[in-house]
Amino acid sequence: MRAQHQITGLSPTMARAEFLRVFERTARHHGRWQVFHDFVTLAASDLDMARVCTADSRARMAALCGTYSPAEQAALQQLFCLMTDALSGGFQDFLGSVFMELELGNDRGGQFFTPWSVSRMMAGLLVPRLKEALAREPFVSVTEPACGAGGLMIAYAAALAEAGFNPATQLLVSCTDIDAVAADMAFIQLSLLGMAARVDTGNTLAGTVTRTRYTPVWYLEGWNDRLKTRAMLQAFRSLMT
Template sequence: MGQFFTPYSLSRLMASVLTGDIEQQLKRCPWVTLDEPTSGAGGMVIAFAEAMLNAGYNPSTQLLVTTTDIDPVAADMTFIQLSLLGIPAIVHTGNTLTLTVSRTRCTPVYWIENWPDRIRSHERIQAMRQFLAGIA
């Protein structure tokens, strides 16, 4: 399973580049979404959360992560790390290329911050805005 874990210094560099437009993203939605299709141990997600924190944002309430890894051990490492750091995430064990998932877990803060209701509420507001824009 050719595994190559990104050095954390490189993950931090990439995260600092990606967090440049968080303010614009938060104007459209009250949180930023991050999808990591090959999560490994979750280093890229952790670096992004750290960059958000350094920019004055709260990853526990303003970041929603979805990760996938084909290796169950790597997915477990991601789940443990994101859980301990208080990052809301949906962690899949599965194959990103074939879109198959064999296991899904959500970190505790995903449930504590009530993300399912937050997502549904935001979707309803967006649908209402689209409807109102269509009749205007």
């Protein structure tokens, strides 16, 4: 399901409208929730650099694709391209808003994702503290124990970018959701928006994690080494004091 940036040639607004149209057409024969679930599963797997080339992952994704006709598989690929182009318009909770617009929460016990406007307002309250921290440190970390589609984390990145910071190198996200589809939605969006993030599927209250995924920027910007360096500096400061 890999796609090149701006492969459809549509504007973000037009790409969103086309995404909804293609989704509704594809969902006629498989059910709306099932198509959304499978699309998110395939997209997240394709973006998971640590697993995408493993034999187990290839086998599971091939089996999932096998439940769709060639034309339907092409539609799923098109959805990925359209999502990529929609997100090219800037920081936004695309999947969360699409999920709510399609009323897919009705099939998930009334699952609800925070509106983007509310996430932006909440992020605005924290950004002054993040800016103060960035005056002292090379990057800041934020944690979300019930991340949903990642809307609040994306809102933090948007606010920092507007303040002149680079979220890819100055913001580290750690987030968790107990629902595997929601965690995958967050992972997809944080990946495509160029954010460094660790995304866990698990129960924050119980302290259990069933799967961990790292966004491509995590690897590309060397965040493992950056965290080791920070830990060493913190240990040194503690020793000196």
